[in-house]
Amino acid sequence: MSKEWNIPEEQSKKVRKTKVVISITLSVIGVLIILSQAIPLTKSYIDGWIEQTRVKLMKNPVPDSYRKYIEEDFAYYDPSKGYFANLEESIGELTFTGSFTYDPTTNSSREIVIDTDYDKDMYLDIESIGIEDIIITPNVESSDEEIYNKYLKRGVAHFRGTPLPGDGGNSFIYGHSSVESFFSRHQNLPETIFTRLENIEVGDDVYITRDGEELHYIVRKKKIVEATDFSILDTQGDKETVTLMTCWPLGIGTKRLIVVAERY
Secondary structure, eight states: OHHHHHHHHHHHHHHHHHHHHHHHHHHHHHHHHHHHHHHHHHHHHHHHHHHHHHHHHSOSSOOHHHHHHHTTTSOOOOTTSOHHHHHHHHHTTSOOTTOEEEETTTTEEEEOOOOTTOOOOEEEEEGGGTEEEEEEEEEEOTTOHHHHHHHHTSEEEEEBTBOOTTSSSEEEEEOOOOOHHHHTTOTTOGGGGGGGGGGOOTTOEEEEEETTEEEEEEEEEEEEEETTOOGGGSOOTTOOEEEEEEEESTTTOSEEEEEEEEEO
C-alpha cells in the first residue's frame, strides 16, 4: 500500500527536477543571447571612449610636424568635423580629372571623368549576399547628415566628387548598416541593406546598372579600416573600381567595413 502512495511523489520529484533543468537551460540561453549582443556593443563603446580620449589629449591645433607624420598613412583628421566632411576635404587633395584608367571593355586607357551633374538612379545587385535592385542615388551631398540620410532611406548613395560607376577611377558608394537584432527582423530594408556586406567574399560578383547598361565588377578586397583612413578614396592604380562602405561594428560605426570591387 505504501509503495502505491510513493509513486506520485516520485513522479512529482521528477517533474520538479525537469522544471529546474528547463529553467536553468532557458536562463543560460538567455544569458548567451544577451552576451552575444552586449560584448560587441561594449567593445565598440570602449573603442569609442578610447578614441575620444585620444582626441582630447591631442594638441589643438595639431602641430605641422605631427600633421605631416600622420599624412604618410592617411589624410589629416579633424575631430571637430563629421566623417563625410573630412572625406570631402580629402577628395580635394586627390587628382581624378586628367588621370587615366584602364577600360576593360575597349582594352585601352581613357581619362577619368567626374560628372557632378548626373542625377539618374542606378541599381546595385550582389546575388551572393541577397542584394537585388537596390537604388544608388548619384552625387549625394554627403557633408550634410540630413541630406544623405534622406537618400539612404531608399537605398545607398554615391559620394559626390568621386567618379560615377563606368567613368573610370574609384567610385565610392556608402550605406547604413544595423545591429543584428534589428536586421534579423528587417532583412530587406533598403536603408540598412549594407548590413549584408559582412558576408561578402573576395571573388563575388557585383553588378551596377546605369542608363540600362550593366557594369560587372569582381570583389578584390574586403577590410576593416579606421574612420580616419581616407585612402579608401584613392584610385587603385589604373584599375576602374567601386568601393562599398558601411559602418563597423555593424550599426555602430567606430570603424568602417570596406569592399573594393574591380571592373571586369
